[in-house]
Every structure is written in structure tokens, then in C-alpha cells.
Amino acid sequence: MLKRRSLIKALAATGFGGSALATLSGCQVTMDGVKASGASAAKGPARVIVVGGGFGGSSVAKYLKRFDSSINVTLIEPQKTYMTCPGSNWYLAGLVDANYITQNYDALKTKHGVNVVHATVTAVNAAGKKVTLSDGRVLDYDKLVVSPGIDFKYEAIQGYSADVIDQIPHAYKAGPQTELLYKQIRAMPQGGTFVICPPGNPFRCPPGPYERVSMVADYFKKNNPTAKIIVLDAKDKFSKQGLFVEGWQQLYGDMIKWIPASEGGKINRIDAKTKTVYTDFGDYKADVLNIIPPQKAGKLAFDAGLVNDKGWCPVNQQTFESKIHPNVYVIGDSCVAGKMPKSGHSAASQGKMCAASIVSALQGKNAPTAKNVNTCYSLVGSDYGISVAAVYELKEGAIEGVKDAGGVSPKGADAAFRKMEANYAYGWYKSIAMDLWNS
Numbered sequence: 001m002l003k004r005r006s007l008i009k010a011l012a013a014t015g016f017g018g019s020a021l022a023t024l025s026g027c028q029v030t031m032d033g034v035k036a037s038g039a040s041a042a043k044g045p046a047r048v049i050v051v052g053g054g055f056g057g058s059s060v061a062k063y064l065k066r067f068d069s070s071i072n073v074t075l076i077e078p079q080k081t082y083m084t085c086p087g088s089n090w091y092l093a094g095l096v097d098a099n100y101i102t103q104n105y106d107a108l109k110t111k112h113g114v115n116v117v118h119a120t121v122t123a124v125n126a127a128g129k130k131v132t133l134s135d136g137r138v139l140d141y142d143k144l145v146v147s148p149g150i151d152f153k154y155e156a157i158q159g160y161s162a163d164v165i166d167q168i169p170h171a172y173k174a175g176p177q178t179e180l181l182y183k184q185i186r187a188m189p190q191g192g193t194f195v196i197c198p199p200g201n202p203f204r205c206p207p208g209p210y211e212r213v214s215m216v217a218d219y220f221k222k223n224n225p226t227a228k229i230i231v232l233d234a235k236d237k238f239s240k241q242g243l244f245v246e247g248w249q250q251l252y253g254d255m256i257k258w259i260p261a262s263e264g265g266k267i268n269r270i271d272a273k274t275k276t277v278y279t280d281f282g283d284y285k286a287d288v289l290n291i292i293p294p295q296k297a298g299k300l301a302f303d304a305g306l307v308n309d310k311g312w313c314p315v316n317q318q319t320f321e322s323k324i325h326p327n328v329y330v331i332g333d334s335c336v337a338g339k340m341p342k343s344g345h346s347a348a349s350q351g352k353m354c355a356a357s358i359v360s361a362l363q364g365k366n367a368p369t370a371k372n373v374n375t376c377y378s379l380v381g382s383d384y385g386i387s388v389a390a391v392y393e394l395k396e397g398a399i400e401g402v403k404d405a406g407g408v409s410p411k412g413a414d415a416a417f418r419k420m421e422a423n424y425a426y427g428w429y430k431s432i433a434m435d436l437w438n439s
């Protein structure tokens, strides 16, 4: 592994210069044998199509252009604006407004020269290297990157389905569902009960449901102080549990009751009309019910035949090329990325690695070796932040955490420390949004 200074020298020698150095914020790449620019091995400019303008797709599109501006990069994303899930819990609490967490694709177009097409990919012909769009167009590619996020296994919870999400939101894809939950929380009767049901592993953003609990509690403490929050969990433990529980007790007293799977948290079914949740240990009637269903790779990954029998996409964990279809790469929540959690930070880091791998492949060079990174801040209160960070490397083909690199916030820290981490959380959001969409 190269040390930072030698890495910088190596990057300079390859001609990547400042562009590649920018990747250091999200992942570290040793660019053995990769040229900075120039024509790809293919005749004419290489064509790379990226599907999905979330954290993974926006990252890979931008960094493909920065690593080799001659590549013709097309990003296909149906929405003109993208409300991020990171920060959406803060929005529920009223700490930030919707604009704060809404991004667009202007900088990718105008500053980086990415062709942005607002459409949905309806089919992938991996053998013929073509994608079909919802507007009927068929586009050819040399390399395809797929970052479609997640979909839900609604059928895993009896009584829950896509038909009832307008009454019982999951709010686990940000947008109208987030707006709905925001309104429901505010319309809840004084002293009412908010019930949230987090899924089993693996799922998008392991601390996400618990940050949501915290942010809903923050809102209730200020506006509905006798409200109750019941967490019916499909698991017996969760990410940053000790830190969350410490913060909940400190900030919200007995407002929050967390019930693990083994003590009756696992739900059997729900009655959508009465917002009642049934478990082996009893029934819970909610005023506001937030079900977060178990998850699988985004629909396109299934349509394109990229998934394994568990519903996620197996990839070469060095390059992110699909193990099923050559020349198709899968990044972000849909892929199996070893020990990396499904997070926006992970997806952005994978996007940079994947971009470097594609540039190498197009130039007939060896795939780069990499370090991936994840950092995940959560707000427990408006001035109370906690975090987990990790660095990852490839070991025998699988992404593993680097021992003693990263860690979690200390337990028992004072208010000034928690406030500092809350400030870092806002700073993290600003800098990743700046990296992917605003610079």
C-alpha cells in the first residue's frame, strides 16, 4: 500500500494530477499503469452509460470524466432533482428544509460534460451492450454502470404493500414518502404513539431507522412532549446501539421504547386500516406507523439479471464489475461489497473506485488496487452527533475493514463533544453534496 505522499507522487507521475487527488476524500486509489487522459483502447471515444443519479451513479459519472475527459459519459436518471436520504431524518425533525437535501444535475452537465438524460432504463441487453429507455430510445455502450439503489420486499410483511404506503409510509426512499411522514408526525394527536418497524439485515443505512427515532423524538420533545415512540425491531442489536441508547436516555427520558426481535419486536402482520401491528408478544396500535420493509437490489438489477438468490448483485469487489455480466458494473446499495455498509458514503467511494477501474480497463491496463472509506454521522439530537468511520481494503477478493482504522464515537462524552460531532454531521453532508453535485 502506498503512503499518502508516495501516492500523490505516483498520481502526479501518471498525469492524474489534481483530479485524482480529489478522490482521496472518498477512496484511495493506486493508479498503477493508468494514463491520465487520451483515447481509450476502443475506436473513437469510449461510451459509458451510468444508470441512476444517486450517490453511486453521480460519483462514478463525475469521476469517469475527471479521470479521462475523452470518455463519452451518459447518466440516465428519471428525476430532475434528487432528494437525498442523508439529511431526510433531520428534515423530519424540522432542523433543515427540503431544499437543503435536494440536489440537481446541473454541475455534472455544465462543469463535467456528463450527458444527463432524464428517463428510466427499462431493459438491458448485456450480450448486445445496449440499454432501452422509457422514451423508446436504444443506446449502445462499451461499459455500463448500474446504481439503482434498493427495492422493498413488501410481501415479507403481511398486510403491508405498495398500495398502502400513502397511509403508512416507509420513507426509506426520500421524496414524497418523506413529505408524507413529515406531515403525519406534525398531525399526530398530543400524547399519541409513533410506531416504527426497522427491518433485519442487510438494509440501506444501518443507523438510519435509529437516527429517525431520535429525530422524531427531537420534534416530539419540542411539540408533543407526552408522545410515545415504540420501536419494534426485527433484530436484537443495531448499529451504534450503545451510543443511541445513551443519547435517548439523556435527551428523551422514557419517551422511546425499543423492543428487540427476541422480546417481541418481530412483527407478524399489520392491519393497515387501523394501523395495528401484531407480534407474538402483543398488538400495538399506532397513531403514526412507519414500516421499513426488508430490502433487495433495485428493480433494474433484477430486470437485467444481475442478482444472486439473495436478491443482491455479486461483483468483483476490486473493480465492481458484475460476476454475472461482463462489462456491466454494479455499485451502491444494490451490490455485495463485502464488509462495507449500504450507505451514501460507501456508494460514492465505490463510484470513484469503479470509475478508476473502468478507465484502466478501457486503456488496457491493470485494475487499480484501492482503499474504500465509509463515514456515517447520525444526529441523536439537534446538537448531539455520533459517528462511525472505517477504511476498507481487499483481502482475498473480499472487501474487509482495515484493523484500527476508523472507529465509533466514545461513550460518555460531554455535551461539547457531541455538539462538535453534530457540526461535523452537517459538514459531512455539505462536503459530499459539494463533491457529487455542486462542484
Ligand SMILES: Cc1cc2nc3c(=O)[nH]c(=O)nc-3n(C[C@H](O)[C@H](O)[C@H](O)COP(=O)(O)OP(=O)(O)OC[C@H]3O[C@@H](n4cnc5c(N)ncnc54)[C@H](O)[C@@H]3O)c2cc1C
Residues within 6 Å of the ligand: 051, 052, 053, 054, 055, 056, 057, 076, 077, 078, 079, 082, 084, 085, 086, 087, 088, 089, 119, 120, 121, 122, 147, 148, 149, 150, 171, 172, 173, 204, 205, 208, 209, 212, 298, 299, 300, 331, 332, 333, 334, 342, 343, 344, 345, 346, 347, 375, 376, 377
Ligand atoms: C433515512 C436514511 C438516512 C440515511 N442517511 C445516510 C447518511 O447519513 N450517510 C450515508 O452515507 N448514507 C445514508 N443513507 C443511505 C443512502 O441514502 C444510500 O446508501 C445511498 O442513497 C445509496 O446510493 P445508490 O446510488 O446505491 O442509490 P440511490 O441513491 O437510491 O440512487 C438510485 C437512483 O437510481 C435511479 N434509478 C433506479 N432505477 C432506475 C432505472 N431503471 N433507470 C434510471 N434510473 C433509475 C433512482 O431514481 C435513484 O435516483 C440513508 C438512507 C436513509 C433511508
